Amino acid sequence: MKHLKKISLAVITSMAIAMPSMAETRITYKSAKTTSSYYQMAVQIAEAMKSGSSGDIIVTVEESQGSVQNVMEVRARGGDYVFTTPPALVRLAKAGKAMFEGKGDPKFNEIRALFPIPSLTMHFVVSENSGIKDFAGLEGKKILLGKGSFGAKEGAKYLKLFGLEGKVDLANVELSNAVPALKNGQIDGFVTAGSYPAPNVIEAAASTGVKVLSLTSDQIKASKRKELTIPAGTYSGQDADITTTSLPVVAYTTTAMDEDTAYQLTKTYWEQKETMGQAAAWWNGVTNDLLSNIEGKIHPGAIRYYTEKGITLNKAQQ
Template identity: 25%
Template sequence: MPICFAARKKRAVFALCLVFLCSFSACGLRKQNESQATWLTVGTADAGGSMYANGSELAAAITARDEGLRFNLKASTGSPENLRALLSGEVDLALITADIAAKAKEESGGEELRVIAAIYPSVSHWMALRESGITTVSELKGSALAIGPENSATEHASERVFEKLRFPETGNYYYAGIGHGAELVERGEVKAVHALAGVPTPGLKKLASTKDSVLLRYESAELDKILSGEAEYFPTVIPKGSYPGQEEDIPSFGVKCLLCVRADMDENLVYRLTKHVYESLPELVASNPSFAGAEDKSFYLEDLPLSLHPGALRYYQEQGLTEDKER
């Protein structure tokens, strides 16, 4: 019996050693794979909006297809900050709304901007508490409002709305990220919060889940005025059911959110990224309403305000998606 017990003990110790060895080897392999991966930093926005969440989902979808590509997400105040970070080399890729990109290409350094694709639509939302009794954007005139981070695409859109709807040039307007702006509405410190973001927007969804809230409508004539002032804006709706308590479609306007790179990024790397982005779109559309319509060629590839990067153009041409040499 003692000999048998000792033998069993030796086998158990040996088996345990094998487990540790295998675990150590697997861990070492993972670390080796990570060390050999190409790491890229992506400029997104604050967690209360959709840009950070959508950037995270896109990065995860690419890495699932190609473990040699890994991503760090950089939070920011949004498109203008992402633009500056991209051109300075602080980030490798950036999510930038088409209106900001279109203006930037005419400025110093803007000639270095290139695009891989339009990824999802950012849509204008105004949300207030239902108890306010307000139902339209024009009724907000003279109210305290959260208009987005300073120098953000949301603030830019807020300014266009105020201009076309003849709001006071100065007023109780608060610079606030979407999540913080929603908290200000909940606390009664502002009447409404504005977001130019994907549908649904996390910060607004949280507000509507916490307090009975309502999305405000633009009148048809008001939308026409807003759209006439911005070539990159387009009419759209926020579909009913996007937020708790939303029982009808809400007419609004949107803008394409672009995945941008610098012109000097390696062509083969951009080709690789473009392939994975393109192949990921159907599953992103199926799993996240914010990407709705993004796999439609007319959205992700046509009427872009920037030239495609040569690596992206080469991939699309090989797929028979474009014959254009250059924009």
């Protein structure tokens, strides 16, 4: 009998040890380069998931070389994979167009959205001393676009769209040097894209007077991007709303993820968003309104959460 009691005790002990690991959900979150703000967001999400689920959800953040890679990896990943990308890239992947031409895969059709994260927001920042009030005022001025980034490409596109190509003196300076260059008068302004409030714009506004240009409704329409409003008071000296453009970014998974896991991830994200916003202001720009930026279907588990909260989704998302 004593022997049986020892065996029973050993079994119960092993079960007690095993139970927490059985309840634990492990997720791989593919984000961006470690130097980007989106990698910082991924780390914050990982911490929020662990805290908000009392340790039941453990998120491992993986560095990425970009959104295209994140989408491509869907082909070889399982139900524990979450990644970030603009909705437009998911649409292109499913259609096998642009950078996905000749690389189509049935698994792209299994991609499902979970929740929006801060959008890439265009900032056209000019010094007060430059006297620039609008885009027309950029003509003949020295502007820093940077190199290779989304903001640099988008900035160059806008200059062309608005009739300023070849009429702006483009500075050959790295974007990382934009604030000191602006402060020292080496440039009249710079273009940057990132979630707002953007750290380099905060620094520029605090160290030297700046103006962030607003786009007109016609300019926004020509850009074919989503309109976004940066509320007054976001930056030092900003006494009015800024109307600009953005590229939405969304956290996705696939149908390989079970409904309960998708539900818990979505629920925990929204419940922890306010706390994340206290640590990093860019989360405060994320609202239910950004759900309208999601193209295509949302994961059934996430839909369950949005239904519980009384949030209306469009037919294409369900």
